[in-house]
Amino acid sequence: xxxxxxxxxxxxxxxxxxxxxxxxxxxxxxxxxxxxxxxxxxxxxxxxxxxxxxxxxxxxxxxxxxxxxxxxxxxxxxxxxxxxxxxxxxxxxxxxxxxxxxxxxxxxxxxxxxxxxxxxxxxxxxxxxxxxxxxxxxxxxxxxxxxxxxxxxxxxxxxxxxxxxxxxxxxxxxxxxxxxxxxxxxxxxxxxxxxxxxxxxxxxxxxxxxxxxxxxxxxxxxxxxxxxxxxxxxxxxxxxxxxxxxxxxxxxxxxxxxxxxxxxxxxxxxxxxxxxxxxxxxxxxxxxxxxxxxxxxxxxxxxxxxxxxxxxxxxxxxxxxxxxxxxxxxxxxxxxxxxxxxxxxxxxxxxxxxxxxxxxxxxxxxxxxxxxxxxxxxxxxxxxxxxxxxxxxxxxxxxxxxxxxxxxxxxxxxxxxxxxxxxxxxxxxxxxxxxxxxxxxxxxxxxxxxxxxxxxxxxxxxxxxxxxxxxxxxxxxxxxxxxxxxxxxxxxxxxxxxx
Amino acid sequence: xxxxxxxxxxxxxxxxxxxxxxxxxxxxxxxxxxxxxxxxxxxxxxxxxxxxxxxxxxxxxxxxxxxxxxxxxxxxxxxxxxxxxxxxxxxxxxxxxxxx
Numbered sequence: 001x002x003x004x005x006x007x008x009x010x011x012x013x014x015x016x017x018x019x020x021x022x023x024x025x026x027x028x029x030x031x032x033x034x035x036x037x038x039x040x041x042x043x044x045x046x047x048x049x050x051x052x053x054x055x056x057x058x059x060x061x062x063x064x065x066x067x068x069x070x071x072x073x074x075x076x077x078x079x080x081x082x083x084x085x086x087x088x089x090x091x092x093x094x095x096x097x098x099x100x101x102x103x104x105x106x107x108x109x110x111x112x113x114x115x116x117x118x119x120x121x122x123x124x125x126x127x128x129x130x131x132x133x134x135x136x137x138x139x140x141x142x143x144x145x146x147x148x149x150x151x152x153x154x155x156x157x158x159x160x161x162x163x164x165x166x167x168x169x170x171x172x173x174x175x176x177x178x179x180x181x182x183x184x185x186x187x188x189x190x191x192x193x194x195x196x197x198x199x200x201x202x203x204x205x206x207x208x209x210x211x212x213x214x215x216x217x218x219x220x221x222x223x224x225x226x227x228x229x230x231x232x233x234x235x236x237x238x239x240x241x242x243x244x245x246x247x248x249x250x251x252x253x254x255x256x257x258x259x260x261x262x263x264x265x266x267x268x269x270x271x272x273x274x275x276x277x278x279x280x281x282x283x284x285x286x287x288x289x290x291x292x293x294x295x296x297x298x299x300x301x302x303x304x305x306x307x308x309x310x311x312x313x314x315x316x317x318x319x320x321x322x323x324x325x326x327x328x329x330x331x332x333x334x335x336x337x338x339x340x341x342x343x344x345x346x347x348x349x350x351x352x353x354x355x356x357x358x359x360x361x362x363x364x365x366x367x368x369x370x371x372x373x374x375x376x377x378x379x380x381x382x383x384x385x386x387x388x389x390x391x392x393x394x395x396x397x398x399x400x401x402x403x404x405x406x407x408x409x410x411x412x413x414x415x416x417x418x419x420x421x422x423x424x425x426x427x428x429x430x431x432x433x434x435x436x437x438x439x440x441x442x443x444x445x446x447x448x449x450x451x452x453x454x455x456x457x458x459x460x461x462x463x464x465x466x467x468x469x470x471x472x473x474x475x476x477x478x479x480x481x482x483x484x485x486x487x488x489x490x491x492x493x494x495x496x497x498x499x
Numbered sequence: 500x501x502x503x504x505x506x507x508x509x510x511x512x513x514x515x516x517x518x519x520x521x522x523x524x525x526x527x528x529x530x531x532x533x534x535x536x537x538x539x540x541x542x543x544x545x546x547x548x549x550x551x552x553x554x555x556x557x558x559x560x561x562x563x564x565x566x567x568x569x570x571x572x573x574x575x576x577x578x579x580x581x582x583x584x585x586x587x588x589x590x591x592x593x594x595x596x597x598x599x
Contacts, residue, residue, distance in 0.1 A: 133560050140567040147574045157585045161594040164582055167575045168530055168591070172521070174571065175537040178564055179514070182541040186548040191556045241596075 006077035007057045008128040011050045011085065012121055018046035019117035026110030036109045040100040040458075043113040047096060047120065051089040054082050058483075066489040067263075071194065074134035075125065083335055083487040084127030084260045087342040091252040092120040094346045094462045095245050101456035102245045102353050112152060115145035116249065123257040126264075132181045132191040135261060139177065142257055143170050143225075146250060150242040162241025166250075169234040173224035180217030183210055193265060197272045211273055218266050219280070225258035227311045228318065229288040236295070239307035240362075244353035247303060251310045252346040256338050259317060263324075263331065271325050281322035282420055289315025289427040296434050301362045302352050305434055306345070309388060312431060313341050319420045320403045326410035326417065333406045335484040337399030340473070344387045344396055347466035351381035354459045364438060369447020374455050378442045380463040385435040387470050390428050394474040398481070400428060506547035513540035527579050527589040531572060538568045 003009065022039050029035065058064065058079060067080035075081075096116060103109055122142025129135040147170060151163030185191055187210055188199030200211050223231040239247040270277050292312030299305045320334025354377045355361050355370065370378040387396035404424050410417035473480050513536055520533030542561045549557025583589055 133556075133563055136560075137563055137567065140571060144570055144574050147571075147578065151578045151581065154581060158596050160578065160581050160585060161596050163578045164527060164591065164594060167578055168527070168534075171531065171534045171571055171575060174567075175517075175534045175541070178538055178541045181560070182544050182548070185545060185557055185560065186551075189548075189552040189554050191560060 003077070006075070007054055007082060007085070008075045008077060008125060010053050011124055014050050014053065015046055015117050015121045015124075018042060019114045019121070022114045022117075023110045034104070034109065036103050037100060039109050039113045040096055040103075043096045043117055044093060046117060047089055047093045050120075050124075051086065051093065054085045054089065058082050058486075066487055071130040072192065074131040075128045076130045077128070078487075079483075080263075080487040081124070081128035081260075083339070083483060084256065085124045086483075087256055087339045088120055088123040088127070088253055091249065091256075091342050091346050092116060094343075094350060094466065095249045095253075098248070098350045098353060098459045098462045099245045100458040102243065102357055102459075104357075106153070108152075112149070115149050119145040119149070119249065119253070123253055123260075126257045127260040129264070130193050132184065132193060132196070135193070135264070136174075136178065136181065139257075139261065140174060142254055143174065146170075146246070146254060149246045149249070150238060152243050152246065158241045159243065162238045165234040166238040166242070169224050169231075173221045173231075176217050176224075177221035180214045180221060183214040183217070187211060187214070193268070197269050200269065201272045208273075212277070215266060215269055215273065215277070218262075218269070219284070222258045222262045222266065223284070225254055226262065226318075227255060227258075227288075227292075227314045228284050229291050229311070229315075230284075232288070232291075232311050235311060236299075236304050236307040239310070240301055240303040244303060244349060244356055247307070248346050248349035248353070251307065251349060252342040255310065255314065256342055259314075259321075259334070259338055262321065263334075267321050267324050267331070278322050278325055279414075279416060281318055282416055285315045285318035285322055285420060286423045287315075288312070288318060289424065293427050293430045293434075296431070299434075300364055302355070302364060302367065302438070303349070303362065305364070305438070306348050306352065309431065309434075310341075310345055312427060313337075313345070313388065315427070316400060316403055316424055317341065319407050319424055322420065323407050323410035323414065323417050326413040327406045329402065329485065329488075330406040330410065331488040332481065332485040333399065333402035335487055336477075336481055337396075337403055339480060339484070340387075340395045340399045340470075343466055343469050344384050347380055347384040347463060347470065348388065350459060350462050350466070351377045351384065354456060354463070357456060358453050364441055367438065367441045368445040369442070369450065371443040372450040373447060373453050375452070376455055376460050376463060380467045382439045382442065383467055383470055385438055387474070389432045389435045392474070393471075395470050395477065395480075397474065398477040400424070402481070503547040503551040506543055510540040510544035510547065513537070513543070525590055525592050527582065527591050530591070531575055531579075535568060535572060538564065 065078045119142050122138050125138035129138050147167045150166050151160055153159035184196050188196040190196050227235045289312045292308050296305045296308035317334050317337050320330045324330040387394035390397045390400040404421040407417045407421035517533045517536035542564055545557040545561050586593055
């Protein structure tokens with residue numbers, strides 16, 4: 001039975017009622033004229049309230065479990081879900097506030113903000129779900145609004161093409177996930193994630209190939225959203241074609257939801273099946289970061305570079321998942337990097353959106369001299385890029401440092417783990433190539449002029465928040481790391497010992 | 500033709516047809532058909548499993564799955580109709596604006 005006062009239920013009620021209220025208000029409102037600001041403010045209020053609920057539940061509520069494995073319900077009120085909710089809500093708030101400027105000249109504002117809220121509910125519920133049916137419903141609640149949002153610029157063929165690619169791959173990924181869930185249900189006779197994982201360990205050895213097929217299907221299905229390498233083809237096209245604020249939501253929000261689902265299902269499932277299969281995640285991680293960084297080096301458009309860079313970042317995060325069975329803080333490091341990456345990537349995409357609405361520039365050549373024309377945007381973009389590259393003392397450094405540290409730590413039990421750390425460090429060096437290139441264009445080269453442009457104020461607010469987050473939690477990373485390690489159960493390694 | 504396993508064989512055949520369609524066809528509508536074929540094959544398999552085990556959860560799962568794929572296809576068809584207005588064609592190989 002779902003407790004109505006548990007965090008996921010409260011957050012769903014807050015966001016869901018506001019998401020349904022906005023279109024009703026729009027239908028009732030007979031006045032002409034854009035209500036963009038009003039809806040943006042309402043959506044922002046709902047998201048901020050939800051964030052306050054989630055954070056207050058962590059610190060003042062009764063002791064929440066870390067990652068509740070043994071749960072009979074469909075959703076569990078645990079810190080793992082709360083951690084992901086914080087990341088998703090921060091991203092949604094940044095998207096909503098920056099849309100205030102981005103959507104000014106466009107139409108259908110009510111539907112836009114309502115869909116963002118619905119998609120946020122889906123993402124949050126993925127973090128909390130402990131049952132395959134709930135996971136599927138939440139997954140689709142996250143995905144379906146974003147298909148519509150990617151196609152939001154109706155008169156723009158590029159936005160439409162981005163949406164078609166996103167929709168086809170997204171629909172395929174959900175079909176693959178249902179296939180995996182169907183196989184697991186057939187093998188174990190339950191849709192509860194933990195019960196089915198336990199059922200897998202006592203499986204008849206003849207049926208083992210089917211269990212591995214199911215895990216492979218889950219990796220493929222969730223991998224489409226996470227942008228892992230054999231499944232990443234749609235990602236650069238969609239991120240560059242979709243409205244840039246929506247690209248923010250996709251890169252920083254739905255991608256992380258894929259990781260939430262992957263940790264809930266794949267990592268726990270692999271630990272139960274056979275630990276040695278985590279080497280597949282390691283191989284995917286190496287290919288993902290290398291191809292992502294190589295792809296970014298050849299691109300000329302900033303959203304595309306950011307899209308490829310987010311593929312590479314998914315590779316770094318996956319290292320933590322791959323070494324999770326061998327070390328205590330593999331998942332801690334991944335979670336820390338997930339939250340950090342959500343903020344860094346949102347900041348970079350929002351800065352790109354600011355440049356697009358102010359001077360209409362997409363390509364890197366047009367970014368020349370941006371340091372004089374849009375000083376705040378250029379500064380935050382530069383800091384975000386350095387943070388993505390992992391330059392200390394920004395927050396991106398600690399995530400990467402802990403991920404590579406955990407990979408080396410796991411070397412005692414898995415011979416391949418230290419190679420992951422080496423590949424990660426080499427890739428970070430490679431990625432500096434294009435990050436520094438953008439910064440050099442912005443500050444070292446002369447642009448068309450040095451006239452200072454008026455930067456949209458809501459976006460400046462979002463960027464300054466992100467700047468504060470990146471610098472503050474770069475210097476003082478302790479609280480975030482504590483939160484991340486609260487979210488991961490200490491007995492994850494006991495689970496293996498029990499095998 | 501009344502054993503639950505027969506339905507599983509049919510489900511496997513349907514999944515194979517769906518994968519074949521995804522690999523060979525380049526028409527956006529046919530791709531959606533293929534994806535739906537896979538999803539519906541799984542629905543069939545879930546009901547067969549539910550009968551074999553026996554457990555009611557599979558049938559509940561199918562109800563959710565059907566409703567969700569209907570919503571998904573509705574959004575997808577909307578996007579494809581807009582694409583048809585732009586290109587007068589829904590061949591996905593035509594959509595190449597983003598490559599440059």
